Amino acid sequence: MSRTGGSAMARSKDKSVKLPDAGGWQDAIAVPAAIAGAILTTAGFLMAFLWAAPVNGAAVNGFEMIGDTVVTHQQLISQKIFYFHMPAAIVSFFSLAMAAFYGIRFLMTHEQRFDTCSRALMEIALLFVIMTMITGDLWTRFEWGVWWTWEPRLTTYLILMLIVIAYFVLRNAVDEPEKRATFASVVSIIALVDVPICFMVTRMIPSSVHPVVLREGGMSFDMGVTVLVVLIGMLCLGHALYRLRFRSLRLRERLEALKEILDERPMDNPFSGGLPAAVSPVAVHEARETGPKTVLRPNGEPRPNKGKIRSEYPTCLLR
Numbered sequence: 001m002s003r004t005g006g007s008a009m010a011r012s013k014d015k016s017v018k019l020p021d022a023g024g025w026q027d028a029i030a031v032p033a034a035i036a037g038a039i040l041t042t043a044g045f046l047m048a049f050l051w052a053a054p055v056n057g058a059a060v061n062g063f064e065m066i067g068d069t070v071v072t073h074q075q076l077i078s079q080k081i082f083y084f085h086m087p088a089a090i091v092s093f094f095s096l097a098m099a100a101f102y103g104i105r106f107l108m109t110h111e112q113r114f115d116t117c118s119r120a121l122m123e124i125a126l127l128f129v130i131m132t133m134i135t136g137d138l139w140t141r142f143e144w145g146v147w148w149t150w151e152p153r154l155t156t157y158l159i160l161m162l163i164v165i166a167y168f169v170l171r172n173a174v175d176e177p178e179k180r181a182t183f184a185s186v187v188s189i190i191a192l193v194d195v196p197i198c199f200m201v202t203r204m205i206p207s208s209v210h211p212v213v214l215r216e217g218g219m220s221f222d223m224g225v226t227v228l229v230v231l232i233g234m235l236c237l238g239h240a241l242y243r244l245r246f247r248s249l250r251l252r253e254r255l256e257a258l259k260e261i262l263d264e265r266p267m268d269n270p271f272s273g274g275l276p277a278a279v280s281p282v283a284v285h286e287a288r289e290t291g292p293k294t295v296l297r298p299n300g301e302p303r304p305n306k307g308k309i310r311s312e313y314p315t316c317l318l319r
Helices: 003-013 030-050 073-109 112-144 152-173 177-204 221-263 281-293
Strands: 064-066 069-071 294-296 302-304
Touching: 030 073, 030 221, 073 112, 073 152, 073 177, 073 221, 112 152, 112 177, 112 221, 152 177
Parallel strands: none
Antiparallel strands: 064 069, 294 302
């Protein structure tokens, strides 16, 4: 039995598996989520510079001693970077966790749509990983005076970024679809394994100089609210980007499936074997005679084409 036939049989046996798809309420809120995310992120930017108190309320003019630390203007700028660095890192961790979840679902069911979800989420994760690295390097430059140091948190997060990049290199290197999806799912799970290491490394290695917010007195009310606003905004942006990307990938998969179906049909009858049994030769002939202004309904009858992108083929051909 072919691998495709085996997958189809597995799907017929396990009808309880709910497959993610484009459309529905998740896509309906994608654009409002993107708008809300842009507004909240912009509001967080303004709050960071206009409302959140610098270094727990200190006003620095040149050099000031705050506690046992000499604080300068540059360190105040690095504090503002924190309001975007931390939320971006959290969104990247969440995206990687969801990508690994769908990767596991693919390994369990071999459903292509789970691999599509994982791929879209890994793309979103890569975006926020790069954002985290850029803001982290800026913070390092202002705080420590260097662009890079082999500090444990920076090193483990760099490894995480390389794993995410390797995910896409692997996808482009493997041609066979099922092997590509299987290998990619395994890499997404490996990336998730590195997430708790990145989070806990500063707690496991006392010599690490990277600050630990929750261990060092936490944040004041204004700082916490600012971080929360930016975090919610980035989560909304991440969700919107994910749904738009997933919808784009699903549309591409459907177009490729239809192209393969038409390529396998004779040119004089491209619909042979691809329509339900209820389709009669008369209906096909009428559809041909009516021209491109009409399309076939699922039952084989022609209907006016209103220009909407909507598949008229059986859904089993587009899985």
